[in-house]
Amino acid sequence: xxxxxxxxxxxxxxxxxxxxxxxxxxxxxxxxxLADLYQHTRDFYVLKEPDxxxxxxxxxxxxxxxxxxxxxLYVREDMxxxxxxxxxxxxxxxxxxxMGVSRLFTLTYETAFFTRLGFSEVDKDVLPQKxxxxxxxxxxxxxxxxxxxxxxxx
Ligand SMILES: CC(C)(COP(=O)(O)OP(=O)(O)OC[C@H]1O[C@@H](n2cnc3c(N)ncnc32)[C@H](O)[C@@H]1OP(=O)(O)O)[C@@H](O)C(=O)NCCC(=O)NCCS
Numbered sequence: 810x811x812x813x814x815x816x817x818x819x820x821x822x823x824x825x826x827x828x829x830x831x832x833x834x835x836x837x838x839x840x841x842x843l844a845d846l847y848q849h850t851r852d853f854y855v856l857k858e859p860d861x862x863x864x865x866x867x868x869x870x871x872x873x874x875x876x877x878x879x880x881x882l883y884v885r886e887d888m889x890x891x892x893x894x895x896x897x898x899x900x901x902x903x904x905x906x907x908m909g910v911s912r913l914f915t916l917t918y919e920t921a922f923f924t925r926l927g928f929s930e931v932d933k934d935v936l937p938q939k940x941x942x943x944x945x946x947x948x949x950x951x952x953x954x955x956x957x958x959x960x961x962x963x
Pocket of ligand 1: 879881888889890891892895918921
């Protein structure tokens, strides 16, 4: 079935919130509040089915002059392994490159997926801006953080 990829609109964010809550319930992503999502609407891409139902989402978050992050990537379970996750991630990669960002990272459990897109595992210490902006506020920081940091040069 054809899906349509587009930049998120404010009207999409409640559904993005619902998608991300599903992943958060399973411990795959950190939960984000609706207020946080509205503030970051411009970061998001949304993939929709022809009837408008969201199939997945992904956000590009600029962290520093040479660094951006892939965040909140989620594809509905019944839509997986059909290229949706790659399409969403590549949209963020292309936008980061167009903006002049030279390094793109993610914190993830999905290492096989990101390896296939050209990311490699790195030590979290190479991402100090992320650690001091976000990780220090995370309940899992530092000892219980079990996500893998992965980086790709653009
Ligand atoms: C990770 C995720 C976005 C992948 O979405 P997807 O639409 O299934 O991804 P794609 O179909 O584009 O997969 C591309 C390739 O990545 C690899 N891949 C994807 N999911 C994989 C998995 N669970 N295990 C191993 N390899 C995987 C495969 O090589 C796949 O190609 P193939 O299907 O031809 O073998 C999806 O599984 C998801 O939403 N997971 C839960 C949330 C999450 O963990 N998000 C990442 C946080 S950074």
